[in-house]
Amino acid sequence: MDRPFIFINSAMSADGKLSTKERKQVKISGKLDFERMDELRAHADAIMVGIGTVLADDPSLTVKSPERKAARKAAGKSENPVRVVVDSSARTPLNADIFKKGEGLRIIAVSNSAPEEKIRMLEEKALVIKTGAFRVDLTELAAKLKEMGINSLMVEGGATLNWGMLSAGLVDEVYTFVGNLIIGGKTAPTFTDGEGFTENELLGLELSSAEKIEDGILLKWKVKGKKN
Numbered sequence: 001m002d003r004p005f006i007f008i009n010s011a012m013s014a015d016g017k018l019s020t021k022e023r024k025q026v027k028i029s030g031k032l033d034f035e036r037m038d039e040l041r042a043h044a045d046a047i048m049v050g051i052g053t054v055l056a057d058d059p060s061l062t063v064k065s066p067e068r069k070a071a072r073k074a075a076g077k078s079e080n081p082v083r084v085v086v087d088s089s090a091r092t093p094l095n096a097d098i099f100k101k102g103e104g105l106r107i108i109a110v111s112n113s114a115p116e117e118k119i120r121m122l123e124e125k126a127l128v129i130k131t132g133a134f135r136v137d138l139t140e141l142a143a144k145l146k147e148m149g150i151n152s153l154m155v156e157g158g159a160t161l162n163w164g165m166l167s168a169g170l171v172d173e174v175y176t177f178v179g180n181l182i183i184g185g186k187t188a189p190t191f192t193d194g195e196g197f198t199e200n201e202l203l204g205l206e207l208s209s210a211e212k213i214e215d216g217i218l219l220k221w222k223v224k225g226k227k228n
Ligand SMILES: NC(=O)C1=CN([C@@H]2O[C@H](COP(=O)(O)OP(=O)(O)OC[C@H]3O[C@@H](n4cnc5c(N)ncnc54)[C@H](O)[C@@H]3O)[C@@H](O)[C@H]2O)C=CC1
Pocket: 009, 010, 011, 012, 017, 018, 019, 020, 023, 024, 025, 026, 028, 049, 050, 051, 052, 053, 054, 056, 057, 086, 087, 088, 089, 135, 136, 137, 138, 156, 157, 158, 159, 160, 161, 162, 163, 164, 165, 189, 193
């Protein structure tokens, strides 16, 4: 395959929202689900988020457990997977937590129309990959990551990037933790936003497992391709 194995891991409310109508982060996962997420991070070669998530949440995307970091080190890897931000216009703040916290390579994927001056500043902190005219070309980006030796890629949202990856046919598996709360609001991000499929384009999934974790449920799906 000319791209890594790619999976999305997200936590959503019982009504399918990723955060509030103000795009404020919500603690949906409990302790055990955050542990599961940390374990996934520790085993991935790279973690990817959209610029919307960086601007809304300012995540560090680091492995949290000292034992998991040590295990990565013992295996000759960096403490953290490569951290990738999909950021067409190079809007990633230079003081973002992904630059401040933890060791390891950071990649900012920008489009060819991103401002050169901002790219130069980002290049002091990260590897900048240019692809796509006005929007990051996710298929080309995935191929470039594979060429760099990235064989497994964990996508951590948000809603628009999830759509971009799923609609480009780039996702092998989807893991959604459904938490015990309702967020509501027609403008609150859902697991997949973007423009949406028409009836003929719907994406089919196969359920691999459903597991109760604390007061929520973890659903694991394999992506099967076009439903009809
Ligand atoms: N509960 C959870 O597990 C998570 C929740 N979130 C929430 O999601 C929200 C952020 O989601 P969004 O605003 O949708 O932003 P996002 O994180 O999905 O980033 C979207 C941006 O990615 C960029 N992009 C560049 N090329 C693209 C392409 N080809 N396809 C798609 N996107 C492309 C665009 O600039 C686009 O605006 C926040 O409120 C955050 O709290 C984010 C991650 C996980």
